[in-house]
Amino acid sequence: MHLVRRIIDVRNWRSKCVEKTVGFVPTMGALHRGHLSLVRSARSECEFVAATIFVNPTQFGAGEDLSKYPRNEKSDIELLKNEGVDLIFVPNTQELYPKEDRFSVIPPSNFTQRAEATARPTHFAGVATICTKLFNIVQPSYAYFGQKDALQCVAMKQLVADLNIPINIRICPTERESDGLALSSRNTYLSPSERKAAPVVYKGLLAARHTWRQLSSSQQEPISASILIEAARNIYQAEPLVSSVEYISVSDFDSMIDLEFVPAASSSSFRTFSTGICDDDNSFLSLPRSIISVALRIGQVRLIDNLPLRE
Structure with missing residues (x-):
C-alpha cells in the first residue's frame, strides 16, 4: 500500500x-x-x-x-x-x-x-x-x-x-442500512430521534414505485409523474421530523431530465434492466428508463436518495 x-x-x-x-x-x-x-x-x-x-x-x-x-x-x-x-x-x-x-x-x-x-x-x-x-x-x-x-x-x-x-x-448500487436508509457520511449528523425517522426517505420512494406498479396493472397508458410525486409527498408529510422537502423528481434515468409521464410497467417502450454489482454501457446493455429522486431535511440534515421505478 x-x-x-x-x-x-x-x-x-x-x-x-x-x-x-x-x-x-x-x-x-x-x-x-x-x-x-x-x-x-x-x-x-x-x-x-x-x-x-x-x-x-x-x-x-x-x-x-x-x-x-x-x-x-x-x-x-x-x-x-x-x-x-x-x-x-x-x-x-x-x-x-x-x-x-x-x-x-x-x-x-x-x-x-x-x-x-x-x-x-x-x-x-x-x-x-x-x-x-x-x-x-x-x-x-x-x-x-x-x-x-x-x-x-x-x-x-x-x-x-x-x-x-x-x-x-x-x-x-446504493448501499442501505437494514431499515432502508441509504448510507451517507452525513448520516452521522442525525440525532437518535432523527435517525429513527430517517428511513422515511426510502419509504416515500417505495410508495411512489408501488403506486406506479398498481396503476400499471390496470392500464397501458403512460402514468402522470405528478401522481407518483404525490404518493411520496404524502409519506413525507406524515413524518413530523421532516422539516422540508426540497424536491421530489421523476426523471429519465440516463439524463435525470424531469418527465411529465412515465410508461406503465407493462409498456413495451421500457428497456429491460439487468441487475448486478455494477452497471455500465458495456456490461449492461440497457437501464430502467425512469427514476424517482428526493432531497429533504430531517431536522437540519439534508438527505438525498433515489429509486429506479423498474428493477
Whole structure:
C-alpha cells in the first residue's frame, strides 16, 4: 500500500503500472460500507486500485457544511488499507488548488435545470472540476461511483464523453442500512430521534414505485409523474421530523431530465434492466428508463436518495 500526498508521487506510482488496469474510487473520506463496496467492485475487475481522500471545498456552496463535514483520516486510511487498496492519495487543498485564479470545468447550461443541480447551483461545477483533476492525476482505467448520487453519475458519464477522457465510468448500487436508509457520511449528523425517522426517505420512494406498479396493472397508458410525486409527498408529510422537502423528481434515468409521464410497467417502450454489482454501457446493455429522486431535511440534515421505478 502506498500512502501519498503529492501529485508527483501519484504520477510516479502510475508510471510503474502503466500497462495495468487501475480502478479509481474518489472519496471525501468519512468512509462507510458504501465506499468500501466501490473499492471491492474495483478490486474485482482491476489489477490495481487507487482511492483518494479529499474534502473538496469547491463543491460546497455558501452556508453548506464544509467546515463540519466529518473527517476521519486515520481510520479511513486503515479501512482502505484493509481492503487492499494499492494507492491512497490524501492531498491537502493547496496541493490541488494552488491558485485562487484558476480554470474550472462548468457543466452545460441545461444541466442546471435538473432537480439536484437547481437545489445546489454551484455544486456540480465543483464536482466536475475536482473529478477532471483527479482523473488527469491518477489516469485510471475505470472510476467507480454510487447510484445514490444519481445526477453525479450522469454528470461523470457526460464529462468523460464530452471531454474525451479515456475512462470507463462504473455505477454501483446504493448501499442501505437494514431499515432502508441509504448510507451517507452525513448520516452521522442525525440525532437518535432523527435517525429513527430517517428511513422515511426510502419509504416515500417505495410508495411512489408501488403506486406506479398498481396503476400499471390496470392500464397501458403512460402514468402522470405528478401522481407518483404525490404518493411520496404524502409519506413525507406524515413524518413530523421532516422539516422540508426540497424536491421530489421523476426523471429519465440516463439524463435525470424531469418527465411529465412515465410508461406503465407493462409498456413495451421500457428497456429491460439487468441487475448486478455494477452497471455500465458495456456490461449492461440497457437501464430502467425512469427514476424517482428526493432531497429533504430531517431536522437540519439534508438527505438525498433515489429509486429506479423498474428493477
